[in-house]
Amino acid sequence: MLKTLTVNNFALIDHVQIAFAPGLNILTGETGAGKSILIDALSAILGERASVDSIRRDCDYFRVEAVFDISGSQALAGLLDEQGVTCEEDTLIISRRLTRSGKNTVTVNGCQIPLVVLRQIGELLIDMHGQHENQALLRPQAHLALIDEYADKVEPILADYKSAYQQWQQIHAELADHETRSRERERRIEMLLWQTEEIEQAELRLGEDEQWQQEIRLLANVEKIVHAVSHSYILLKQGERGSAVLSALGEIRRELEAAVRYDESLRPKAEALTECLYQLDDIASDLRQYADGIDSDPGRLQKLEDRMAVIQNLKKKYGSTIAEILVYQQQAVTELEALQQTGHTVEQLAAKGQELEDKLTHLSARLDQERRQAAAELETAVTLQLRDLGMANAVFSVAISFIDKFLSTGRNEVICLFSANRGEDPKPLQKVASGGELSRIALAIKSVSAYKDSVGTVIFDEVDAGIGGKTAQMVAEKIAFVASSKQVLCITHSPAIASMADIHFLAEKVVDSDRTITLVRQLAPPDRMLELARMVAGDNTTQIAVENARQMIETAIKKKEKWTNEV
Missing domain, CATH: 3.40.50.300 (P-loop containing nucleotide triphosphate hydrolases)
Structure with missing residues (x-):
């Protein structure tokens, strides 16, 4: 209040x-x-x-x-x-x-x-x-709300319906979105399948590119390596245009060992030289074995170069290193699995959509039943009120149709019909009701529905x-x-x-x-009586007008007392 x-x-x-x-x-x-x-x-x-x-x-x-x-x-x-x-x-x-x-x-x-x-x-x-x-009553879209406000049981059913309808619309929007993007999704799946298969067939191993690069460098330069190693061995063991390095160092060692007999301070140098001789002799042996064991297999070189070409091709497409390529592969596999699950998702959405549609069908049928019952009651009540308002031949009726599609309010379309004269069929309110009639219809509706709401x-x-x-x-x-x-x-x-x-x-x-x-x-009461007299007689407020106003107030009081006693 x-x-x-x-x-x-x-x-x-x-x-x-x-x-x-x-x-x-x-x-x-x-x-x-x-x-x-x-x-x-x-x-x-x-x-x-x-x-x-x-x-x-x-x-x-x-x-x-x-x-x-x-x-x-x-x-x-x-x-x-x-x-x-x-x-x-x-x-x-x-x-x-x-x-x-x-x-x-x-x-x-x-x-x-x-x-x-x-x-x-x-x-x-x-x-x-x-x-x-009053003018809102001329809009057919307001007529359904009128019935729903009057019906006692509609509100909870309509709330359930609207919740299911919102979910149903969302699912249909998602399904439509899936349909719109299906071709793009199929193209993406095809590309990801090709990419993941290409990487998988390469059977990449971390670090192998560096390993093969080193071997390729060796095989590509095997002749230069063999020449350098063999020549180094010759210089150590055989020499050119004179004694070999090892022979010359052996002669130097013998000279120093002879000198040590006379000067012990030279012994460390002689021993160091002896150690160098042993190491160089070992190196010469290793070089000989290396030169004898090196393989200049051209088939191996070609195979490795082909392998590196595969790796380089993948690097151009998916990453600058093998590690990055493998990361891309895992990401592609994950995306591919998600895209391939879409078909399953669509099936789930379709099933959920059908479940909600069944629910909407059930709830819309209940709404239709409650609305038809409320409409019948409202028709009778409003018609009686209109007759109390001086429209003895008035007929107020409600036409409810059950349509073949879901709306946000159910599957009903409602239109209020009215006839003011005996023998005339009720017609849509917006086509036949005059301003005065519309005012009385609105008041009649308010009179029968006022006690139902909590306002x-x-x-x-x-x-x-x-x-x-x-x-x-x-x-x-x-x-x-x-x-x-x-x-x-x-x-x-x-x-x-x-x-x-x-x-x-x-x-x-x-x-x-x-x-x-x-x-x-x-x-105050005296001023109220004068205001009523003015409303009756205008500026010509005579004693008769004032007396008329007093009688109107007394009559009103008696009527309200009578209503109170009847209640």
Whole structure:
């Protein structure tokens, strides 16, 4: 329930604070007095779009604050808990501030929240019903929502359906994506198979390229090596144009050994020379064996060169080293396995999609059943309400069809039908309902559905447009009846509706210091009677008009007392 609304610097409003009460709160005033401004301010606090043009001239911002009693609202409590908003004594304080720079600041019990969350909260706090909502009845897409709101059992089934539908759509999108990419995937699989097979057939070993490179270098230069080794052996053992190196060193050793007999200081040199002779002799033997054992097999050289050509070719394609080639091979194998698993994934997705489709079929059938039952009940209830509203021959019906495809709301298409005259077949609402008829239809629907929802406050914004006389009286009684179970705020020009008020507010424009401002005040009983008289007689407010207003109020009180006693 809305307890208070405070508006600052909003359009023509400088500062207004209104304390609302349970039951029927009526707001009246001359055309242009600012009643719609209050509705705009209240819409802003409920999360609707707000413009900087709404900021009062010469002001930097507007600020709107509303205080609600939210006791008993489980859905709202759950939403607030999700946002980390705590409530003390079931009180909710919503504040919205908009600056000329466009900065929006929204707080709920002191916690800042996004505008989209404020809109969700607003939908659970107030049901706004006016000419715009009447026009919504002309849109067939709103008719299904009307049935779902009225049906008691639809909500949990529809929630399950929407969850399954979302998953079903996602799977179909994935399957479509797989189909789109299938050719590219097949080309990639073919290439990876060829690459991994090419590397696998090479049977690479780490370090083999360096090993074969060294052997190739040896085999390619075997003649030079043999010549160098043989010549070195000759120089050591045989010599050229004179004694061999070993022979010359042997002669030197003998000379030194002779000298040692006379000078012992030469012995280390003689021994060192002897050691060198032994080493050189061993080297000469090794060179002889090396020269005898070296193989100049040209077939081996060709084989190694062919092997290195294979390795070099792989290096050009897959990596600069054998290690990098093998890493690429492993990566290719992993990717190939993943791509080859896609076929299995597609099968799994298709199976899951069929499972969800079966579920959607079952849930859509249940939705269809519940909607048809609710539609039948709504048809009867709304038709009775319309007859109470002076449309004795009116017929309201709902046509529900079961279509051959899944929609986000099931497999139903719904259209509301209406006939105002006896003998006329009901036709689509948007084709036959006049403005006044549409207003009464909307009120009839609200009357039969109001008790079903958990929203604590209903706003009727000039629902009396286009009606008068006896019909206006009937509309007034319907609104008052809704107010017997909910808080209702009604903006009206109809004295019949205003006479039903539990509390009456007047909006009026005044000029203060050469500036026009809108004021809203609660009317005491005498002032209320004068306002009703003005609404009946205009500026010609006679004593008869005042007496007429008094009688209207007394009649309204008696009717409400009667309803209370009947309940």
